[in-house]
Amino acid sequence: MNNEITSLNGIRAKIKEKKIRWxxxxxxxxxxxxxxxxxxxxxxxxxxxxxxxxxxxxxxxxxxxxxxxxxxxxxxxxxxxxxxxxxxxxxxxxxxxxxxxxxxxxxxxxxxxxxxxxxxxxxxxxxxxxxxxxxxxxxxxxxxxxxxxxxxxxxxxxxxxxxxxxxxxxxxxxxxxxxxxxxxxxxxxxxxxxxxxxxxxxxxxxxxxxxxxxxxxxxxxxxxxxxxxxxxxxxxxxxxxxxxxxxxxxxxxxxxxxxxxxxxxxxxxxxxxxxxxxxxxxxxxxxxxxxxxxVPSPEGNGYAQYILVDYDCNSDNRVLWAYAGDAWRYKYLTDDEVAGIAKLLMESCSVYVYWKEDQLTYISGIK
CATH class of the missing domain: 3.90.70.10 (Cysteine proteinases)
Structure with a gap:
């Protein structure tokens, strides 16, 4: 601590001497x-x-x-x-x-x-x-x-x-x-x-x-x-x-x-x-x-009019579906993402999504 105080006093003296602004x-x-x-x-x-x-x-x-x-x-x-x-x-x-x-x-x-x-x-x-x-x-x-x-x-x-x-x-x-x-x-x-x-x-x-x-x-x-x-x-x-x-x-x-x-x-x-x-x-x-x-720009974005989570017909994977930009968009969800998406949907008044072609790339909840 003594060295810290000594350094501080020296710095303050130089700041004053040089008339600088910090x-x-x-x-x-x-x-x-x-x-x-x-x-x-x-x-x-x-x-x-x-x-x-x-x-x-x-x-x-x-x-x-x-x-x-x-x-x-x-x-x-x-x-x-x-x-x-x-x-x-x-x-x-x-x-x-x-x-x-x-x-x-x-x-x-x-x-x-x-x-x-x-x-x-x-x-x-x-x-x-x-x-x-x-x-x-x-x-x-x-x-x-x-x-x-x-x-x-x-x-x-x-x-x-x-x-x-x-x-x-x-x-x-x-x-x-x-x-x-x-x-x-x-x-x-x-x-x-x-x-x-x-x-x-x-x-x-x-x-x-x-x-x-x-x-x-x-x-x-x-x-x-x-x-x-x-x-x-x-x-x-x-x-x-x-x-x-x-x-x-x-x-x-x-x-x-x-x-x-x-x-x-x-x-x-x-x-x-x-x-x-x-x-x-x-x-x-x-x-x-x-x-x-x-940085890149997403191909499209907008509010989701409808949101649902379903199972993929050919696997046990969950799929998030969102109807936005006059089309259905989708995103395959990992097990960890399922809980996060559920929490986002419960806490949000509306959902804003971003997509490239038919795939969702980012989902944002608006409270």
């Missing part, structure tokens, strides 16, 4: 050991990114030339956007905690994908989408808690495979492997198989993607002071490099010259699990850039 406090992660703090990160650098780190002196923050940047918005873009409140709706999903495993790449990627599905695929902020970070991390990377993972590899896994729901493979930060994922995970990926992804270092393109597509994925260098972040607009103040981190960017604000980001250290850290960071900080803009994912 508050440092003891937080849920500030008292962790150096090794435990490293396990709250987990972005693995490619050779190209390692060269970038050296060129930008991200590993030597005391000599890095930090510029306070105010980017002018590109023509046709808003001065700010925050997907926690667009047209009065929150399009993000709840903040999670990666625990003591360097799995930030899975958490930052899944947080971004969940929001994009709500925005672009389903166009419904109320849909409950909860995907499995455990599946993406342990099946995409393997035993990687200590080594971390590459961003490109996570995006490629989603493009090739998609990812199932959280119930298929609930997250644990140790003691599990891909063998723990559910046996029917390929039937539970819905629309999570992304169609494409791209990384950009152009700030106007980043903003355009944020405004016209949705949240983005990025990387950042993390220094000792960041673990003490409580609120405000973060800028480097004090401390050595701890490692590299992946987060989800949910917006930007040109008036305050900052990005708005979702972290994976639980809702008790920072600004309810989020933080704001000044343009030009920690290599986000000029080093890592942002990864933009493109």
């Amino acid at each position: 508050q440092a406090e003891r937080t849920s992660v500030s008292g962790l050991s150096e090794q435990e703090k490293k396990m709250k990160l987990g972005l693995k650098l490619t050779d190209k990114q390692k060269q970038m780190v050296s060129r930008l002196s991200l590993d030597r923050p005391e000599i890095r030339a930090i510029k306070k940047l105010k980017y002018k918005p590109a023509v046709g873009l808003p001065d700010s956007i925050d997907w926690r409140n667009v047209n009065g709706a929150d399009w993000t999903t709840p903040v999670k905690d990666q625990g003591g495993c360097g799995s930030c790449v899975a958490f930052g990627t899944v947080a971004t994908l969940e929001a994009l599905l709500k925005i672009r695929t389903y166009n419904d902020a109320s849909i409950n989408i909860d995907l499995s970070e455990a599946h993406l991390f342990y099946c995409g990377c393997g035993d990687c808690c200590n080594s971390g993972w590459y961003m490109d590899d996570a995006c490629n896994y989603l493009k090739n495979n998609g990812v199932p729901d959280e119930d298929c493979f609930p997250y644990q930060d140790s003691g599990v492997s891909c063998a723990n994922t559910c046996s029917d995970w390929t039937d539970r990926i819905d629309h999570t198989k992304i169609t494409n992804w791209a990384n950009t270092l152009d700030v106007n393109t980043m903003k355009d993607n944020l405004a016209n597509n949705g949240p983005q994925i990025t990387g950042m260098a993390v220094y000792e002071d960041f673990f003490y972040y409580s609120s405000g607009i973060y800028e480097y103040a004090y401390g050595d490099l701890a490692g590299y981190h992946c987060i989800s960017v949910v917006g930007y604000d040109d008036t305050n010259a900052c990005w708005i980001c979702k972290n994976s250290w639980g809702p008790g850290w920072g600004e309810s699990g989020y933080f704001r960071i000044a343009y030009g900080q920690c290599g986000m803009d000029d080093g890592f850039g942002m990864w933009n994912m493109e």
